[in-house]
Amino acid sequence: MTIKDVCEKFGITADTLRYYEKVGAIPKVGRSQGGIREYDDEALSWVRNAVCLRKAGVSVEAIAEYVRLFNMGDETIEARLELLSNERESLGKQLEELTNAVELLDYKISRYREAVETGVLTWDRDPLGN
Amino acid sequence: MTIKDVCEKFGITADTLRYYEKVGAIPKVGRSQGGIREYDDEALSWVRNAVCLRKAGVSVEAIAEYVRLFNMGDETIEARLELLSNERESLGKQLEELTNAVELLDYKISRYREAVETGVLTWDRDPLGN
DNA sequence: TCTTGACTTGGAGCTAACTCCATATAGTAC
């Protein structure tokens, strides 16, 4: 698979993919004779991993650290478990923040929908709505 | 309430709070004789709004746009509803990405926990685990 | 073979959201 195919598959740019490789968020990708990247199933699996975690806000640095540990072999299994656990924990917190904000927006939206109908914007929770 | 109190209350720095005011993510805060910020309940409510949305990843620009519309009065109610709905939608997508990543991490973590016990790292879903 | 378009690299440039700094003024305890 060429870099273009991979980009389309995951909805990211070639620059981003090369950047991920450069900083180690995915392992070095194999090349053709002429030096052109050729993505096999394993490479794709790493791309999927990086893209999924990035979309959730995991730092490129953390992803790269995981790849680095992975390439060091079995002695780093515990270190990888700890890294993953830490990231999992911070995503859990992020999930909470996100849920709070969704709740806030849903509340405001309900008030605004009413306001559009009745012409009056009111806040029943907090008298200081905004 | 002084800027320091507000910072402590919300766990952000005074610089951030002044920055939010400068770019309009919160309305202008009232000042004392000498020009020092004095946060009343309404100001606090705006700060709460900004902090909550920022923690979920809503851009400062979008928050500022909401404040701007709010200050323009009742003619902007529909515009505000649309803005809030758009932001709500993108948080919904973000929630999904986050959930996917949490699921991925939980799966990996379960594999790693097993590996720490058994000494063997295996992937039952995808034979190309990483 | 020639042309055209995709791909390569190293490195510079960009944006959002802070974060820090210098200088000056305000408030507070004594």
Add this chain to the structure above:
DNA sequence: GTACTATATGGAGTTAGCTCCAAGTCAAGA
């Protein structure tokens, strides 16, 4: 009033994560 700490302002600096660019190489079709 003096000393000391907090706050104000404008503007420069920082960081992450891309994004773009130039100059050159590679590959597929006419």
